[in-house]
Amino acid sequence: MIEKILNTINSPKELRLLKQEALPQLAKELRAFIINIVATKEGHLGASLGVVELTIALHYVFNTPNDSIIWDVGHQAYGHKILTGRKNNFHTNRQLGGISGFPKRDESIYDAFGVGHASTSISAALGMALASKLKGDTEKQHVAIIGDASIAGGMAFEGLNHAGVTDANLLVVLNDNAIGIDPSVGALKMYLTNVKKGTQKRNNIIKALNFDYSGPIDGHDMEGLISELKRLKKIKGPKFLHIITTKGKGLKQAEADQVKYHAPGKFDSLTGDIIPKTACMLPKYQDVFGHTILELAKTNAHIVGITPAMPTGSSLKFMMDAMPDRAFDVGIAEQHAVTLAAGMATQGLIPFCNIYSTFLQRAYDQIIHDVALQNLPVIFCLDRAGLVGEDGATHHGVFDLSYLRCIPHLIIFAPRNEIELRNIMYTAQLGLNQPIAIRYPRGRGVTIDWRQSFSKIEIGKGVTLKKGNTLAVLSIGTMAQYVSEAVLNLNVSHYDMRFVKPLDETLLHDIFKTHKTIITVEDNSIIGGFGSAILEFAAKHNYRNTIKTLGIPDVFIEHGSVDELQKDIGLDVEGLEKFFGLFL
Numbered sequence: 158m159i160e161k162i163l164n165t166i167n168s169p170k171e172l173r174l175l176k177q178e179a180l181p182q183l184a185k186e187l188r189a190f191i192i193n194i195v196a197t198k199e200g201h202l203g204a205s206l207g208v209v210e211l212t213i214a215l216h217y218v219f220n221t222p223n224d225s226i227i228w229d230v231g232h233q234a235y236g237h238k239i240l241t242g243r244k245n246n247f248h249t250n251r252q253l254g255g256i257s258g259f260p261k262r263d264e265s266i267y268d269a270f271g272v273g274h275a276s277t278s279i280s281a282a283l284g285m286a287l288a289s290k291l292k293g294d295t296e297k298q299h300v301a302i303i304g305d306a307s308i309a310g311g312m313a314f315e316g317l318n319h320a321g322v323t324d325a326n327l328l329v330v331l332n333d334n335a336i337g338i339d340p341s342v343g344a345l346k347m348y349l350t351n352v353k354k355g356t357q358k359r360n361n362i363i364k365a366l367n368f369d370y371s372g373p374i375d376g377h378d379m380e381g382l383i384s385e386l387k388r389l390k391k392i393k394g395p396k397f398l399h400i401i402t403t404k405g406k407g408l409k410q411a412e413a414d415q416v417k418y419h420a421p422g423k424f425d426s427l428t429g430d431i432i433p434k435t436a437c438m439l440p441k442y443q444d445v446f447g448h449t450i451l452e453l454a455k456t457n458a459h460i461v462g463i464t465p466a467m468p469t470g471s472s473l474k475f476m477m478d479a480m481p482d483r484a485f486d487v488g489i490a491e492q493h494a495v496t497l498a499a500g501m502a503t504q505g506l507i508p509f510c511n512i513y514s515t516f517l518q519r520a521y522d523q524i525i526h527d528v529a530l531q532n533l534p535v536i537f538c539l540d541r542a543g544l545v546g547e548d549g550a551t552h553h554g555v556f557d558l559s560y561l562r563c564i565p566h567l568i569i570f571a572p573r574n575e576i577e578l579r580n581i582m583y584t585a586q587l588g589l590n591q592p593i594a595i596r597y598p599r600g601r602g603v604t605i606d607w608r609q610s611f612s613k614i615e616i617g618k619g620v621t622l623k624k625g626n627t628l629a630v631l632s633i634g635t636m637a638q639y640v641s642e643a644v645l646n647l648n649v650s651h652y653d654m655r656f657v658k659p660l661d662e663t664l665l666h667d668i669f670k671t672h673k674t675i676i677t678v679e680d681n682s683i684i685g686g687f688g689s690a691i692l693e694f695a696a697k698h699n700y701r702n703t704i705k706t707l708g709i710p711d712v713f714i715e716h717g718s719v720d721e722l723q724k725d726i727g728l729d730v731e732g733l734e735k736f737f738g739l740f741l
């Protein structure tokens with residue numbers, strides 16, 4: 158499609174000069190533009206297609222960037238980026254050195270707030286609205302756009318609860334497409350369904366929170382959206398517009414399979430058909446988790462599984478499909494997921510609580526206060542640990558070893574491959590009398606025949622992978638693969654320490670006594686992670702060995718492929734080999 162109108166728009170200022178009648182054509186062009194680029198560059202497709210009309214209407218009615226628009230999660234903001242001066246470099250979306258896949262303040266003045274984790278937009282927009290009020294700016298508008306799954310996140314309700322007792326100039330737009338990444342869940346989903354069907358008998362919960370509620374209206378009806386936004390713009394105080402959209406709107410396969418087309422990978426922009434990735438026999442770590450928990454649950458009736466809104470991403474969906482009464486999708490509710498697991502553990506259940514490393518950050522107090530302090534045997538499975546790639550700084554799982562290590566009672570294990578992941582899951586469900594965190598990366602493992610029989614892992618025991626001379630490299634987790642390759646032709650010892658807590662102190666004493674130099678390697682921040690644990694061990698026992706720690710530097714790592722990012726920070730095979738060579 159020739160973008161006749163879109164090509165004339167380099168900022169919302171030009172958009173606002175268009176006649177309203179031209180906007181449906183602009184929507185067509187914008188939709189085609191998004192489809193064409195995401196088809197080859199990949200990314201989040203469905204959510205952005207679902208808000209094309211809303212995006213145009215918002216920038217048409219509101220005086221952006223003076224009026225602030227805050228996108229919740231921000232995975233749906235591709236149209237927003239294209240209309241706000243990033244059309245010409247949108248093809249760099251999520252690529253190394255390119256624009257981010259989420260709104261980012263330092264990327265554009267139109268990106269009012271940096272996002273990536275769900276349910277933050279209402280709090281951020283309210284903060285801006287109260288600031289405007291305090292500064293005497295009564296005209297500035299503050300709009301949060303939040304999805305039906307994200308508004309179920311606890312902090313969204315914290316924001317609504319506060320906003321309802323202020324006269325803040327805040328508009329919350331609920332983009333209700335009845336799905337998250339997977340089908341949305343819970344009583345709120347039921348409530349919204351009844352509201353849309355007109356069968357909701359009891360009072361409107363949003364009105365009950367003192368919001369001026371309007372809707373639900375068709376979120377693809379440009380004219381209706383514009384007139385309603387214009388009307389709401391004139392009303393002071395907290396307002397709430399409920400719109401109904403279709404995720405993937407405008408690409409029939411994306412509408413038909415909204416889970417797959419949330420982030421479909423490459424697809425044919427004309428037919429919409431997904432272009433299959435080259436077949437790979439190596440399993441994804443998420444699938445090793447998903448198949449293994451189901452296998453274990455078949456012989457251990459105490460096992461339950463929990464995911465906060467990531468059944469597909471975590472592969473807990475295998476257990477959810479086979480054992481729906483023992484595997485729970487609790488929605489975007491990480492804090493609830495952790496304490497739900499704690500409650501279950503008090504009753505003798507064995508909960509596997511699967512939460513991406515980055516999203517688990519949201520439930521930090523629950524890990525400490527509800528699980529570890531009571532020494533409850535919850536099994537935390539932190540998927541997406543380490544660098545995740547194109548999702549970038551908001552999604553890299555590079556802090557968990559640091560944020561977990563200081564918590565008493567908590568065992569921390571990082572498997573170097575799929576066999577180890579299976580065996581630690583097997584070991585954990587045999588019955589630990591304390592909580593354990595198991596962290597593993599996004600992507601594929603290294604073992605084709607991973608479905609081997611289980612063997613118990615001795616808690617706190619590391620493994621010698623290679624004996625060498627004066628240099629010992631201690632790796633944790635899947636960094637072992639990179640280290641093994643890097644030391645292949647070097648006279649270097651290599652140990653997979655497996656446990657960040659408790660450390661294998663017997664092995665460490667032996668290593669420190671027989672090697673001059675110790676190098677630690679981890680895909681976690683070097684601040685407070687595995688390397689720090691080794692430094693603390695050396696200090697505690699007055700060792701004078703040379704110790705070097707390699708890991709994620711103390712900066713936020715941007716987006717790009719995992720290989721590119723690891724090379725950038727010297728954690729690729731070549732970088733490691735070069736570094737080790739300095740000490741030989």
Ligand SMILES: Cc1ncc(C[n+]2csc(CCOP(=O)(O)OP(=O)(O)O)c2C)c(N)n1
Binds near residue numbers: 232308489
């Ligand atoms: C705290 C947090 N948990 C989980 C996710 C993963 N996630 C990204 S988008 C999404 C679903 C969002 O659904 P919804 O809010 O309805 O928006 P839609 O995709 O339907 O537009 C989830 C669970 C996240 N980004 N942040």
Ligand SMILES: CC(=O)[C@@H](O)[C@H](O)COP(=O)(O)O
Binds near residue numbers: 232338470599
């Ligand atoms: C936008 C968001 O937070 C999720 O869609 C996330 O990008 C999923 O990551 P994975 O692709 O690693 O499951």
Ligand SMILES: [Mg+2]
Binds near residue numbers: 332337
């Ligand atoms: Mg939704």
